[in-house]
Amino acid sequence: MTFGFAPSAATSITTSAGSANRLARMLEPAEWASAGIPLLRNPREVVSGLHTRHAPAPATAVVAVLDHEDRLAASASFSRRSTPVDGWEFRNVLLAHLRRVIPHDLRLRAPVRTAVLLYCREGDERWTEEDGAWMWGLRDACTLHGLRCGAYITLTRGGWQVLGEGRGGRRPNSTSSPGPFLDGAAEAELQPLRTASGAAEALRRTAAR
Template sequence: MSFGFAPHPQVSPPPSADPAAPLSRMLEPAEWASAGIPLLRNPREVVTGLHDRHRPVPSTAIVAVLDSHERVTASASFTELTTAPDGWEFRNVLLTHLRRVIPHDLRLRAPVRTAVLLYCREGEPLWTETDGAWMWGLRDACTLHGLRCGAYITLTPDRWQVLGEGRGGRRPRGSPSNEPVPEARRTAAGARENRRTTAPAEVPHPAANLPVARGRPVARRTTDGAPEAHRQTAAR
């Protein structure tokens, strides 16, 4: 009889340590087109409204939740700088921001709200691996938050483009990377934390048919410093 030590079983590396893993956590344009992503009825209005609200610069991502009438019910923007795009990491950051701005819909039998993602970057409006990672992350985050996965939109210095649909336009365009974010768009923490901004729920204005923020009128300072009551206007 001989005694000895049994060899250690081989342990597979964690997914994040596998160099090929990030490549599998992205969606090719054909995969995205065949995923049944619902088309936006008015993508220009959605893009313009998110751009006016968040004023994105390159590397800024804006995730927004739309109701059945394509009104923005919540949105959040943040800057994500990465040299190795990974859909798993993008999924986590999107899920974090969704949880901060809107409750999940996991109790519903079928999603009633749709999440869209607008990503501002340099370069051409053609598909890149970073776009593929954002697509993967958006689809997975929507599943985990009980939302329908919606459009993925790129915003470049030349134009905006809904990838997978072929629809786009020249206005609005991506802002220069050195353009400051307006103070009104920042939160107290957002000034130090990747310029994160959030948008509250919105409802249409009963008279002018424009969306306004819910709640009581708030005071706005005029040029002479006197307070002026008004309702906070939401983005279209």
């Protein structure tokens, strides 16, 4: 005869509540498309520029701030932790990196600059719950930093895609090599960046203003 302990009702309720909260902190494609996200004037140029500067590998996020003419004002890249998908966690890490590379615009009556997020991941271009959590996190981080919430872009083996817009391309992709700088901006410098796990990694980051 074996003895064990069945999970208590309180534990089950707590687990269910936690799962429900995580699901609430994500946006589905229809919600994102109806949120009034501003369109990028030249998404291929933005994607190519961020890919050149940061050379993201799978599970790497690149958050960038664009000025009123869609020119890059600042950007930062970081590796995602192996934690449950939760928009609240994603919001916190995005906000932390935004604060490192550019001052907030909370004193302005209306946002002038726009934050976009490029996420390199495995899989295809179809929306996932992880994408939904990143969308929620980006929108909330923008509100807390005084920015407009901009495009969410996935980078996979098949290419890149601006979710909610239907615009995309085959290159760059998660396996392609970074191309040359075409806009004359200063090249991203290689700097030690402390990841969420606490280990220092050399990741490409630029904060051109």
